[in-house]
Amino acid sequence: MDARIEAFQRLLDIMDELRAKCPWDKKQTFESLRHLTIEETYELADAIVAKDKQEIKKELGDLLLHIVFYAKVGSEDGSFDITDVINGINEKLIERHPHIFSDVVADTSEEVKVNWEKIKLKDQSRTVLSGVPVSLPSIVKAYRIQDKARGVGFDWEHTGQVWDKVLEELNELKHEVENGNPIEQIESEFGDLLFALINYSRFIDVNPDTALERTNIKFIQRFNYLEKKAKDNGRSLHDMTLKEMDVFWNESKEYYK
Numbered sequence: 001m002d003a004r005i006e007a008f009q010r011l012l013d014i015m016d017e018l019r020a021k022c023p024w025d026k027k028q029t030f031e032s033l034r035h036l037t038i039e040e041t042y043e044l045a046d047a048i049v050a051k052d053k054q055e056i057k058k059e060l061g062d063l064l065l066h067i068v069f070y071a072k073v074g075s076e077d078g079s080f081d082i083t084d085v086i087n088g089i090n091e092k093l094i095e096r097h098p099h100i101f102s103d104v105v106a107d108t109s110e111e112v113k114v115n116w117e118k119i120k121l122k123d124q125s126r127t128v129l130s131g132v133p134v135s136l137p138s139i140v141k142a143y144r145i146q147d148k149a150r151g152v153g154f155d156w157e158h159t160g161q162v163w164d165k166v167l168e169e170l171n172e173l174k175h176e177v178e179n180g181n182p183i184e185q186i187e188s189e190f191g192d193l194l195f196a197l198i199n200y201s202r203f204i205d206v207n208p209d210t211a212l213e214r215t216n217i218k219f220i221q222r223f224n225y226l227e228k229k230a231k232d233n234g235r236s237l238h239d240m241t242l243k244e245m246d247v248f249w250n251e252s253k254e255y256y257k
Contacts, residue, residue: 012082015068030073037066049213095119117151128152139209142198150202159203166200169193218256225252 018025040062047055068082075081096116099106106112120126128151132144149155156162173189201208229248230237237245 011064011068015065015072019072025069028069028073030070033066033069033073037063040066045213049210049217114151117148121152137209139194139198139212142195143202143208146195146199146202156199156203159200162196162200162203166193166196169196221256222249222252225255 020026040059044056044059044063047059067085071080071082071085074084094101096119097112098104098115098119099112104115106115117128120131121128128148129145132141132148136144146155156165169189169192173186173193176186176189198208201211226245226248227237229251230240230245235244
């Protein structure tokens with residue numbers, strides 16, 4: 001037997017055993033598993049940002065367990081089972097890759113994406129943006145919205161136009177703040193600026209969520225360095241001036257870039 005099939009079958013057998021005998025596993029439902037799945041997805045995302053391949057492997061296993069778990073729950077009332085899940089994704093992949101499994105030509109990744117969106121829109125119940133999950137984090141959602149709009153040709157023509165839009169939105173935000181306008185107007189302009197920056201990130205091939213997360217990590221590392229150096233010198237951050245803290249902060253930049 002193929003080692004992959006053998007390993008997967010073993011997982012299915014273990015899941016059957018757990019569902020039948022483990023008090024915790026027997027209690028789980030789609031709803032109770034949902035927040036755990038979200039947590040596991042973020043743990044995988046953390047491992048990817050950290051470029052920790054062993055941790056990526058571990059987290060992929062945890063997510064695979066969740067997929068098998070959902071399929072097991074679904075099978076118990078006859079809704080679907082793991083075979084249905086796998087067959088469904090197999091058919092979707094074949095349908096949406098006609099340049100591989102049919103005679104459609106797509107020589108670039110961009111052409112593949114355009115074809116993918118066109119195929120999805122053959123379903124009359126779908127709209128261009130209907131595939132963007134409502135519960136996605138805002139930065140990720142904005143990126144996906146813009147990417148999907150791009151798939152049907154609704155996009156800027158070149159990077160310079162997008163940068164001009166960023167500057168325009170920045171000036172509009174500045175105007176709202178300096179004129180002391182209502183917070184709702186300031187919030188609206190702030191959102192427009194973020195949306196424009198995320199748009200710009202696409203044009204320079206930067207994932208905004210990954211970029212922000214790397215900056216978060218860098219700030220945490222530098223701030224932890226600052227806090228440790230203060231303690232090593234018998235000081236508390238609460239009692240230090242900003243100028244004093246800046247000395248250690250600038251030191252931290254040599255270690256965490």
